[in-house]
Structures are given as C-alpha cells and as structure tokens.
Amino acid sequence: MTSTSTPSGQTAGLRSAYFVSDSTGITAETLGSALLANFPGIRFERHTIPFVDTAAGAQNVVADIERSARDAAPPLVFVTVKSTELLAILSRSTAVIIDLLGGHLRELEAALGSTASEQLGQFHAVGDITRYFARMRAVEYAIEHDDGQSMRALDIADVIIVAPSRCGKTPTTMYLALQYGLLVANYPLTDDDYPSDGLPATVASHADKCFGLTTTPLRLSQVRHERRPNSTYASLAQCTLELRRAEDLYRRNRVPFLNSSTKSVEEMSAVIMQSMRLRS
Known part of the structure; x- marks a missing residue:
C-alpha cells in the first residue's frame, strides 16, 4: 500500500472514512469531507452509507466497518444519525465515531496523530487529484x-439509467458523475422499445447495470408541456401509457426503479x- 507523509512528518497509509446517515448522506459526506480536507497529507478511502434508519441497518454498517478495520488503522465514521439507539449500535464498532453534531477538529487530530492544517479553504481545493x-x-x-x-463502452459503465423522456x-x-466519479450512461425508452417483453437490444446485455426511473403521469405531462406545449408527447394519455409500459418493463426484467416525482437529484442518486x- 502506498504511503504519504503527513504535515507533522508522520507516515500514513490509506485510511477508511465512512459517512453514515439516516437520510441521503449528503450532509454527512459534505461536513465530513470539510473536516478531512484539513489533513491534506493523509489519503482516505471514502464510503457513503445512506438511509441507516433501523437497528438492522446500523448492525450491517458495523459489520462492514469491522471488515475494513482488519489489519488497518481504525476507520473514521462521520455520523448524522438522530436516533440514540442507532448511535449506540454504531459506537460498538472499533472505529472512531465522530458525531457531526458534536465532532470537531481536535478529535480528528487525536485519531490521526496529526495537526490540522491552518490553511483556509481546503474543502474547496482540488484535494485528491486522482479523484x-x-x-x-x-x-x-x-x-x-x-x-x-x-x-460505446457500455461494458465499463457503473450504471445505466433507463426511463421515458x-x-x-x-x-x-x-450528479452521479460529478459528485461521485461514477461512469453513468442513460437510455431513453421510446415506443420502438416496447414490441418485445425484454429490455431494448442496446442495453439488454447489460441488464445487471440498469436502473429505471418513473414519475407520475401528471408530473410528466407538466414537464413535457414546458418543452412541447399542447403536443401528443405531453398529453396526459401519452404520459400515462409510457409510464405504465416502462414500469411493466422494469418488473418483467427485474430492473430496480424509483419514482422521481417527489425526490431531489441527491435523493435519487443516493x-x-x-x-x-455502488461506491464512490
């Protein structure tokens, strides 16, 4: 494993950093990354785990953390979980738990054996050039x-998003590309894709990478009317038909999907x- 020198002259390898949240994980990742940016000489392997809102989910996180902790320095776990019960479960791990409601740089200095950089604006710097x-x-x-x-090169895609226009x-x-560096393609479902029960030929060989999106007919009609007012494309009947076909297609081919009508892009990505x- 490649090592780098810290600002204090110590040597550090790749350190695991987890961002654990009972919601999307965006806040945990943003605040945790802001703190880690103060230690530019240490390299981190980052893992974002959203929607940890049950005891079973928290126990799974602990198991994951313990696996990564073997023969390595204790992982850092930045937590934005409100439940005291879930916090207690997470605290049973051998990791350094940093509750972002009370966490601060002194805790990180002690855990990393390094002094926080006094340089301002670290969070907005390029940081890890590889990332x-x-x-x-x-x-x-x-x-x-x-x-x-x-x-081209769909075989290297991390995920292929499939959905009606x-x-x-x-x-x-x-968002997935810019925020997490994931290779993401997307494919629009059209009337030509529905004569058969299977996925469109273009993506059929990559079915394990496909993820579907849907919405409500009314919402889709409203969005399409902004693009093509009073068109068949934007009609409620056409939107209803396309969404029903798409959802049937997802179910037949066991493609996971979600309804985007009430979710932000951050929530959908999570x-x-x-x-x-997928990991960033």
Missing part, C-alpha cells in the same frame, strides 16, 4: 452517453448507489 480526474472522466462519459447518443435521467446521471451497491 478529481476520475470525476472529470466520468462527466465526459456522461455527456457522451446522454440520452442514448452513444453505445423527461423523468430525470440527465440530471441524475450528471437510492441508486445503495440499490446498485
């Missing part, structure tokens, strides 16, 4: 593969990452 270039590559991939424009494919694709077991 930065991975995100840029992912954005380029997302642009090339947006709305089925290219089917205007269900939120593009913003979700771009659900996709959890469902597809």
Whole structure:
C-alpha cells in the first residue's frame, strides 16, 4: 500500500472514512469531507452509507466497518444519525465515531496523530487529484452517453439509467458523475422499445447495470408541456401509457426503479448507489 507523509512528518497509509446517515448522506459526506480536507497529507478511502434508519441497518454498517478495520488503522465514521439507539449500535464498532453534531477538529487530530492544517479553504481545493480526474472522466462519459447518443463502452459503465423522456435521467446521471466519479450512461425508452417483453437490444446485455426511473403521469405531462406545449408527447394519455409500459418493463426484467416525482437529484442518486451497491 502506498504511503504519504503527513504535515507533522508522520507516515500514513490509506485510511477508511465512512459517512453514515439516516437520510441521503449528503450532509454527512459534505461536513465530513470539510473536516478531512484539513489533513491534506493523509489519503482516505471514502464510503457513503445512506438511509441507516433501523437497528438492522446500523448492525450491517458495523459489520462492514469491522471488515475494513482488519489489519488497518481504525476507520473514521462521520455520523448524522438522530436516533440514540442507532448511535449506540454504531459506537460498538472499533472505529472512531465522530458525531457531526458534536465532532470537531481536535478529535480528528487525536485519531490521526496529526495537526490540522491552518490553511483556509481546503474543502474547496482540488484535494485528491486522482479523484478529481476520475470525476472529470466520468462527466465526459456522461455527456457522451446522454440520452442514448452513444453505445460505446457500455461494458465499463457503473450504471445505466433507463426511463421515458423527461423523468430525470440527465440530471441524475450528471450528479452521479460529478459528485461521485461514477461512469453513468442513460437510455431513453421510446415506443420502438416496447414490441418485445425484454429490455431494448442496446442495453439488454447489460441488464445487471440498469436502473429505471418513473414519475407520475401528471408530473410528466407538466414537464413535457414546458418543452412541447399542447403536443401528443405531453398529453396526459401519452404520459400515462409510457409510464405504465416502462414500469411493466422494469418488473418483467427485474430492473430496480424509483419514482422521481417527489425526490431531489441527491435523493435519487443516493437510492441508486445503495440499490446498485455502488461506491464512490
């Protein structure tokens, strides 16, 4: 394992950092990353685990943490979980638990054996150059593969988002690419894709990477009317038909899917990452 020198002259390897939340994990990851940015000489392997809102979920997190802790320094776990019961379960691990309601840099200094950098604005710096270039590559991939424009290199995609037009494919694709560096393609379902029971031929061989989006007919009609007012494309009848066909297609082919009508792009991304077991 490659090691790097810390600002205090000590040597540190790759340290596991978990961001655990009873919601999307965005707050835990943002605040935790802001704290970690004060230790630019230490490299971190990051894991975001959202929607830990049950005892069983918390116990699974502890098991995951314990596996990563073998023969390595104790992982750091940044927590935004409100339940005292769940916090107590998470605290049973051998990790360093940092409750972000009360966590501060002194705890990190003690855990890492390093003095926090006094340089301002670390969180907004490029930071880990490898992660930065991975995100840029992912954005380029997302642009090339947006709305089925290219089917090249689908074998290396982390996930392929499948949905009727205007269900939120593009913003979700771009968020996953820019925020997490994931290679994401998206494919629009059209009338031509429904004669058979299987997935469209373009993505059928990558069914294990597919994730579907749907919405409500009324919401889809409203969004489409903004693009093409008073068109058949935007009619409530057409939207109802397309969504019913899409959901039937997902179910027949065991493609996981979610309704995007009441969810933010952050929430949808978190659900996709959890469902597809993707890591940033």
